[in-house]
Amino acid sequence: MTIWLVTRHPGAIEWVARQGIQWDKHAAHLDPCEITAGDTVIGSLPINLAAEICNRGARYFNLSLNLPAHLRGRELDAATLTACEARLEEYIVKKVNS
Template structure:
């Protein structure tokens, strides 16, 4: 089992380290082919990639924020992420049809 954190944002990397999120690998982008049953992936993936992670037997933990409109599209620091209620929430996603 591996724990992956997918992010290209330095503030998110800092936040994860400060929160004690012990990851095996930080990835800028996900190649879903690496996911094995039992792997855990943390990130903010598009729904189709989250569904692929789950279909491959992985667990998807979404990095959620309560982001106000004025911060959208900006690079956030770890502190700003905390101020926006950054948290990891598990989702099970599957494609229908």
């Protein structure tokens, strides 16, 4: 069982570390083929990748924020993430075939 931290943002890496969370592997971009059942993935992923991770039997924790419009598109540091009420929320995502 591997804990993955998936982000390209230094502020997110620092924020997760400040929460006392340890991870085994860091990736700026995730290849879902590397994920196996029992793994944990932490990040802010597109819904299709989150669904594939869950389909592989892994847990997905989204790094969620209350991000005001004036901060969108900016690189955020750990203090700003805290001010934006950053939190890890577990999601179970499933693609519905139509």
